[in-house]
Amino acid sequence: MNYIALKMLFGDRAKYLMLLCGLTFAVMLIVQQGSIFWGLMIWSQSSISNLNVPIWVTDPGIAQVDEVKPIADTSVDRVRSVPGVEWAVPLYKGLLRARLSNGEYHQIILAGLESSSLIGRPAEILEGRFEDILQPDAVALDQWAVERMGGPDVMKVGTIFELNDRLARVVAIAKTQKSFTNIPVVYTTYERAIRYVPRERRTLSYVLAKAKDGVPVEEVTRRIHEQTGLGAFTAEEFGWKTIGWVLKNTGIGINFGTTILLGFIVGMAIAGQTFYLFTVENLRQFGALKAMGTSTFTLARMILLQAFTVGLTGYGVGIGLATVFGFLTARSGGLPFIETWQLLLLVLVALLAICTFSALISIVKLARLEPAIVFR
Amino acid sequence: MDSQTQPAAVRARGIVKSFGTGDTQVTVLRGIDLDIYLGEMLLLVGESGGGKTTLLSAIAGILDIDEGDINVLGVPLSGLPTGKRTTFRGQTMGFIYQQFNLLPALTAAENVAVPLLIQKIGRSDALERAQRMLDRVGLSDRAEFLPKNLSVGQQQRVAIARALVNEPRLLICDEPTAALDGPNGQKIMEILREVGRSPSRCVIVVTHDSRIFHFGDRMAHLTDGRIVSIEPIARKGTA
Numbered sequence: 001m002n003y004i005a006l007k008m009l010f011g012d013r014a015k016y017l018m019l020l021c022g023l024t025f026a027v028m029l030i031v032q033q034g035s036i037f038w039g040l041m042i043w044s045q046s047s048i049s050n051l052n053v054p055i056w057v058t059d060p061g062i063a064q065v066d067e068v069k070p071i072a073d074t075s076v077d078r079v080r081s082v083p084g085v086e087w088a089v090p091l092y093k094g095l096l097r098a099r100l101s102n103g104e105y106h107q108i109i110l111a112g113l114e115s116s117s118l119i120g121r122p123a124e125i126l127e128g129r130f131e132d133i134l135q136p137d138a139v140a141l142d143q144w145a146v147e148r149m150g151g152p153d154v155m156k157v158g159t160i161f162e163l164n165d166r167l168a169r170v171v172a173i174a175k176t177q178k179s180f181t182n183i184p185v186v187y188t189t190y191e192r193a194i195r196y197v198p199r200e201r202r203t204l205s206y207v208l209a210k211a212k213d214g215v216p217v218e219e220v221t222r223r224i225h226e227q228t229g230l231g232a233f234t235a236e237e238f239g240w241k242t243i244g245w246v247l248k249n250t251g252i253g254i255n256f257g258t259t260i261l262l263g264f265i266v267g268m269a270i271a272g273q274t275f276y277l278f279t280v281e282n283l284r285q286f287g288a289l290k291a292m293g294t295s296t297f298t299l300a301r302m303i304l305l306q307a308f309t310v311g312l313t314g315y316g317v318g319i320g321l322a323t324v325f326g327f328l329t330a331r332s333g334g335l336p337f338i339e340t341w342q343l344l345l346l347v348l349v350a351l352l353a354i355c356t357f358s359a360l361i362s363i364v365k366l367a368r369l370e371p372a373i374v375f376r
Numbered sequence: 377m378d379s380q381t382q383p384a385a386v387r388a389r390g391i392v393k394s395f396g397t398g399d400t401q402v403t404v405l406r407g408i409d410l411d412i413y414l415g416e417m418l419l420l421v422g423e424s425g426g427g428k429t430t431l432l433s434a435i436a437g438i439l440d441i442d443e444g445d446i447n448v449l450g451v452p453l454s455g456l457p458t459g460k461r462t463t464f465r466g467q468t469m470g471f472i473y474q475q476f477n478l479l480p481a482l483t484a485a486e487n488v489a490v491p492l493l494i495q496k497i498g499r500s501d502a503l504e505r506a507q508r509m510l511d512r513v514g515l516s517d518r519a520e521f522l523p524k525n526l527s528v529g530q531q532q533r534v535a536i537a538r539a540l541v542n543e544p545r546l547l548i549c550d551e552p553t554a555a556l557d558g559p560n561g562q563k564i565m566e567i568l569r570e571v572g573r574s575p576s577r578c579v580i581v582v583t584h585d586s587r588i589f590h591f592g593d594r595m596a597h598l599t600d601g602r603i604v605s606i607e608p609i610a611r612k613g614t615a
Binding site for chain 2: 001003004007008010011012284285287288289290291292293294295298370371372
């Protein structure tokens, strides 16, 4: 009977294609929007992932990584004294304006790394040597700074610009994850960073730390918090905290959530309606099958097979199209697109729900169908 | 052969069936008693709305009756649960419909094989038997045709092949010639009589096509939900 079910499905080519299009569209929309949403969330905490350190210590009231709440300089030593901490270094992070030689101003994020270790430095360098930021007035840029501050002809190794009326000379260009706000990042040493910025009572933004081998990082963050009163987070915790803040304060979750929900509803409506029409138009045939001895259970199985066959085909095509879209857009770096297995699994569950819903409407109709219809 | 000396294959007693409730209730069958024997072709005739199709549906076990008993091949249909009744129908009955009800996506051979597939017979075996049955109705060269590519007469022949492929002991035909012109209707009835009739099978034909009355053995007249007469049909050339 599976054979008959599939022949019936593929035999009505117009309805099959309509069903397939509806489900493909739903899958593509959900995967595409879900991947862009997740890409944006990853971007929102790129300030954490780009520095690649396991523990972040700062003011306990911090809401997210880009909302800096300076803490006392002594915090570095207090963190170092906590048992289980292998090392702890200061990090300056703040907004500043850069003035280029052509007179243009650009807002930048200044990141000041501890000079002896350069912990938090980007992993990949595209041009120059990152260690050269130890030289006088030297800074490194991320590639987004090059893109946003005039392009590779204007911003390159050797370019000189001003930060708060002080000279800054580009010695390296690093490759980093784009940020949610896409503000360029300028790297220098911690000591030079606090000379660039206007005087403040407190200049330390974060203490970056690492747990000793064999000591769980969660245990060390708990100890840091208990012994210093500061907020201590694993990189993962801080990332989720930042994502949570973005979701709560920007409305982006509602925006993408609505689109994803619409994709789900439209997919369900198209699939449900088309599938129902498919069943209704074949009602006499189903009635004939029932009269000839096919049980309602077998008919239900046939309907489910049809629904899941077209559903899984739509799932494959939809994901394929969304992936091609993602590949093309992510390649240019213009749009974040991160397709995770969790998202694909979620979409599969959503799709199976759509198919089950569509099939159930038809199954209810068939269960109530009197085979006597064939004699009318 | 005098079929009425055998026990009845279908024995209906006191069949009552109504549709609707209250003021809109319509009683379609009003106490039907009927015996149908193996080896015979019984024609159920009468005016439209007289209850022919309802009685046919009741005998086939696809419509529950309000009162009375129907016994088919020794099995009391009214007492069978729906699932068992469906299985019983699949194993013992064949159906020919006015509108053929062929599955449009299946070829002629596949359509004929459907009752066998329902009985869980393997696809290749089922198709082989379907092909043989198509030979018997003269459509061996149309086995791979879709219904839309067959004439209406050919479609009804496919439907006959489908109804007979699992060797049913009760063949139920609802207006088998209603959608056909005169010559095609005659041909279908000839095929039905040649291929469908068998000493171990009874054939019930609902019809109001007087041109095919002579194919039957007996004719039952239904009027206003009652059988008003059951009489043997005289063959051409016989007194």
